Amino acid sequence: MTMFGIFKKQFASVIEWADNSANILWYQCPNINNNEIKNASKLIVAPGQGCVLVYEGKIVDIIEEAGIYNLKTDNHPFITTLLKIRQSFESEHKLYIYFFKTTTTVNQGWGTSSPIKYLDPDYQFPIQLKMNGNYSYCISDIRHFYQQIIGQQKQYTVNDAKELITSRIIQVITSILASGKYAFLQIDSEFNQISENVKKQLTDEFTKLGLSLTDFRIIASQFDQETENRIAKIANISVDVIAAGKANLSYAEMEKLQAIRDAARNEGGVAALGAQFMAGAELSKTFTQNAINTEHTQGVLDKQTAETNDVFNKLTKLKQLLELGVITQTEFEAKKKEYIDKL
Template identity: 25%
Template structure:
């Protein structure tokens, strides 16, 4: 049976709703109809039902089969000034909320975010990933996102969620504390950091961000090309340095002390490490003992 299967009847005595993919909340305002006292309300696993009367939140029902009467409608009873045991039909808005986790949602930066990188200066970064969420605080969601709407879907609120993610991303990366190369190399830690930044924004709407992942961090093509060129130059420099190191350390007619002096100059200018110098120095000294 779909939502309120007895809509053709003046008095509704069976109320239920089967979750629909991508739907977070559904309300039926009972236009011209009344709920029969003793009506059966079915709340399935992962659902919460709220009753409203004249714009005011009233009673909430969690999973189970409920018989609607004054005993389990205390707030609505108070709003309507019912006497205990009141058994006449009544009107109220009934809203079903799905607390099912909405998985596999995608997010991404529509425009590059400018961040201050400690190594390369200002960089424009793009980021993409996935996240999941669910309704955590039903009352907050009802007031801040549902309002007077009859239906709220994931598609309705996703632009707002993505905007919150983009703001959190810009704030987290804008400090420039971590170099872009290090960020890209440790996406798990960055994902956790960004989830912590996203959580408060989701919470204000009654939502919980249950998972958050960065799947890609990238730079504009022209910036990436410049970094690739710089990296290639560094590699070429390393190769040249290694060749000079090998030449200086190779057996030759030169005195060992002369070769050690050459190696020491390479250490001084930073062309080789102290560890490499010490190893070759020991090797050269060993030949003359």
């Protein structure tokens, strides 16, 4: 060590955390020993900082208000404790002065590295999704923070805390999604409620670590491709069901009509004609049954009105078959004449 270095160490006048990086939560003031503390005249705690005095592994005093403290004359408990310790300690390793960040650490991003898996309550198939968002926190209990997290570490960063916090977030979100049974179509609309539930459960965990969770948000979710494909298929079927309903057909009937169209487009005229005939016969039974049901439910009407309604319904459905291409114009005209003649 140079002579200049020795004198600089012997005549230290200020103890402070000058390099107050935004990424550091906890910082040990380096090279604090007997001589430096004796010769230091001031302790500077800047805004957004706190100071901790640790003796023999235990926190013995804390400063949480910014200010300039005179190490010789101030009556602050921290200074009094420091003076007593430095007069009697035998080894420089027994006494440590630490600084910590008192401001809130905001907008810390989190995300699920692997998909969360659970059973969709509506469709009853397993789905996988990833989520991401952000959170904010601050050190609320420096004693718990020191005991539960810091230990003998000289420095603890925001990135170190992020790794610890994110692992707890994933555990809680997985539990909430599984127990809450949120359906695929509900997830996006439930972000606020899920965020509140996660925050409530994480609050106790943070408190045990000496931290306070001031904000937690879910920003987006992303489902795996297999889940997206399944939902797309279900959506297509739903559209077909709605379309069939508007045509007074069931989904099964609609599928039969689709089969007729597909058969008509394919080669092999006889087979296609047979498929049309069989499906047409099945549809005819359905239409007849619908007509019988209609007549039964309207039994309060007189016979003539019921017969008129029956013929009208048959003509309506006959027209639909013509428009769908199931029957030809000639077949339509012949059947229409048969129905009208019954009037």
